[in-house]
Amino acid sequence: MAVMTLPPRSPRPLLNRRLAPFGTTIFAEMSALATRTGSINLGQGFPDTDGPEEVREAAVRALRDGRGNQYPPGPGVPELRTAVAEHQLRRYGLAYDPDTEVLVTAGATEGIAAALLALVEPGDEVIALEPYYDSYAACIAMAGGTRVPVTLRPSGDRFTLDLDELRRAVTDRTRLILLNTPHNPTGTVLTRDELAAIAALAVERDLLVVTDEVYEHLVYDTAEHVPIATFPGMRERTVTLSSAGKTFSYTGWKVGWVTAAAPLVTAVRTAKQYLTYVSSGPFQYAVAEALRLPDDYFTGLREDLRAKRDLLAGALAEVGFGVFRPQGTYFITADITPLGEKDGLAFCRSLPERCGVVAVPTLVFYDDPEAGRAHVRFAFCKTEGLLREAADRLRGLKGLQGS
Secondary structure (H helix, E strand, O other): OOOOOOOOOOOOOOOOOOOOOOOOOOOHHHHHHHHOOOOOOOOOOOOOOOHHHHHHHHHHHHHHHHOOOOOOOOOOHHHHHHHHHHHHHHOOOOOOOOOOOOOEEEEHHHHHHHOOOOOOOOEEEEEEEEEEHHHHHHHHHHHOOEEEEEEEEOOOOOEEEHHHHHHHHHHEEEEEEEEEEEEOOOOOOOHHHHHHHHHHHHOOOOOOOEEEEOOOEOOOOOOOOOOOHOOOOOHEEEEEEEEEEHHHHOOHHOOOEEEEOOOHHHHHHHHHHOOOOOHHHHHHHHHHHOOOOOOHEEEEEEEHHHHHOOOOOOOHHHOEEEEEEOOOOOOHHHOOHHOOOOOOHHHHHHHHHHHEEEOHHHHHHOOOOHHHOOOEEEOOOOOHHHHHHHHHHHHHHHHHHOO
């Protein structure tokens, strides 16, 4: 009896086409390179010390008391939702109902993913300020949206937003603007005037705004963080995201939150419940206590990081980098062209062997890599001793450059 055989199926990639452009993140590559070479990792943005002891003890106490060891409530534990609402009111005068207008997420990254999955239909356009955190592009793609970059460009020692370019980017297909201020990786903090113009545009064109404000407490000198939700007509159209990792130096806990008008939170929660559903139970109670720390803590954090910024920025300038002094975050963007270099990716891949320091090339955060080809990012959220050691190693580039 003849055996019927089916023709071979045409090969199909395992990864769906929306995610095909995205491989291993640059952070994974550079952190692995740091480990392999024994280099100082100034690439990925995580502190090398823990945050406040009283916050850690609050987590231990929650564990021992059995709070959060089982599934916490889907929206987050009431204590944290209340603390987030109090924080927004105390800091910014924004009143949110902790029961209907606050949602706890697995870090701000999950919050961004849930917001975009909930609010963006396939074909919708999403305007994002580039260079941007790499998850933005992937999340827009997963939602089926079309990414429309508006580029922050160097001006003096900072990066600035061209408001006319932003206006031109809005079309009839634009659904929302994805903001990030204080901005990673450039360190730019959008001004009141810039935010007012963005808010007016959003109201005029009936756009939603999703705003990533995880670096809200990390601003320096005369810069100030102003949530765009505080502007006229914006509370009802803005989804604000923040998290505990950057402010309290417990990045591994992955505790973030969304604040928005109730209909927006309901939409985001609908998507979020099918991602992690819940997470970080005991840590939620600890973060609730962290948000109630006295103002001295937040002031001390800023002053400590400002001094570290100045230390590393001075060393980079001494070596010959072009330095864009950040107004916020804990990253410095540097221009490698004064060193006779042209390609940030090649430079960062060779830097560990040359001087034992790891940085991140910012070209990977652009739709057009040429816009950031010559820029690299260094993190300064490390101990002073480690930063001084990194500075000494980087100074070795001067000798190599002159040889």
